[in-house]
């Protein structure tokens with residue numbers, strides 16, 4: 001059973017959130033990052049509440065690919081392999097890159113189990129969201145399920161006090177607050193003290209690709225705004241695109257590539273204006289840490305946005321795994337303890353997430369030179385970095401080893417410089 005709770009129950013939770021002697025986490029946003037963080041944090045003696053602005057019953061259909069760095073966590077660590085398998089996901093077997101004359105330029109096979117231990121999977125976005133929601137909120141799994149307060153729009157937080165305020169005047173208090181409220185995050189505003197707006201990238205996208213055993217097909221088609229033949233202002237996840245205008249946009253493409261565009265029925269084209277944010281100076285303040293698009297919104301050019309949201313969620317779970325609340329009479333974590341754990345999460349995740357954010361911008365650059373049809377970009381370029389990830393703790397160890405090597409090299413250089421300086425001194429002595 002999925003727990004989505006009524007307003008009456010919500011006021012009870014507000015009181016409980018102040019009174020209970022469990023570790024309390026409030027998650028703002030019930031998207032992929034919020035639900036994944038609830039799963040990762042779920043453990044005995046914890047009360048997890050998700051505040052979601054919507055009623056969570058919108059049907060936004062598009063395909064989302066989970067890269068193996070994230071599908072391993074979802075399928076194996078969170079045991080969702082069977083649930084997701086039942087939804088008929090499709091394996092992403094490879095990329096083929098063609099020029100405008102319809103000639104294949106390269107084929108990059110993506111079967112990656114042998115090299116990296118899992119596959120890139122394509123899901124219907126709703127199927128993935130439903131599976132995560134069930135795993136976070138169902139009592140079929142051990143430990144208390146997370147609860148979702150729908151229609152709860154958060155306006156701001158008091159980061160030091162660990163208090164979240166909603167538009168309807170409610171107040172929730174917790175040991176830990178996770179800002180998972182997407183690219184337009186308000187929690188980010190409370191953390192940074194300034195409003196950071198999502199940046200227009202000049203590209204818009206249509207999404208298509210196979211899922212549900214091939215019974216749905218969705219295509220991602222990225223277009224510079226000025227070539228889109230559409231009004232590019234204010235496109236949200238629910239903005240519909242115009243089929244003839246879309247066909248006009250791709251008029252130069254080979255016939256076989258344009259073919260599927262003529263099979264689309266009215267209402268099946270969604271338009272998203274692609275936006276991202278620059279790397280932020282920090283993701284945390286007081287009892288608050290931001291995750292997912294709120295912290296590192298990135299272009300979908302590598303299909304890593306949701307995967308990075310899942311990676312950071314797993315990291316939150318890993319670094320909060322050993323807290324003592326509920327043991328030996330410990331009833332909550334102090335501000336200093338929360339800050340120390342959040343700093344570890346930030347240190348582990350920041351460089352990786354911002355590197356992938358930058359890679360995603362780089363991949364958005366045109367695949368051909370101006371005036372040429374020769375393709376120069378290779379989608380396989382970043383695979384190794386993206387896919388060689390086996391959870392936050394291992395990544396943190398690897399980073400520490402690399403930092404030590406860099407540190408050792410720097411120490412060696414200092415010693416070399418000192419030795420050289422000594423030799424010079426000895427030589428100049430009469």
Ligand SMILES: Cc1cc2nc3c(=O)[nH]c(=O)nc-3n(C[C@H](O)[C@H](O)[C@H](O)COP(=O)(O)OP(=O)(O)OC[C@H]3O[C@@H](n4cnc5c(N)ncnc54)[C@H](O)[C@@H]3O)c2cc1C
Nearest residue numbers: 029031032033053065154181182292293300303305306307
């Ligand atoms: C065109 C396109 C294609 C993409 N394709 C892929 C792909 O193939 N693979 C991939 O990995 N990623 C993909 N992504 C990126 C991916 O969808 C996002 O990175 C991912 O959904 C981020 O999850 P999130 O939970 O951080 O944010 P969101 O999914 O935006 O969720 C945020 C949630 O917070 C809620 N919320 C917002 N504000 C408030 C508030 N004030 N109070 C309470 N609740 C609030 C929202 O209602 C929402 O439910 C794509 C993105 C785009 C635009």
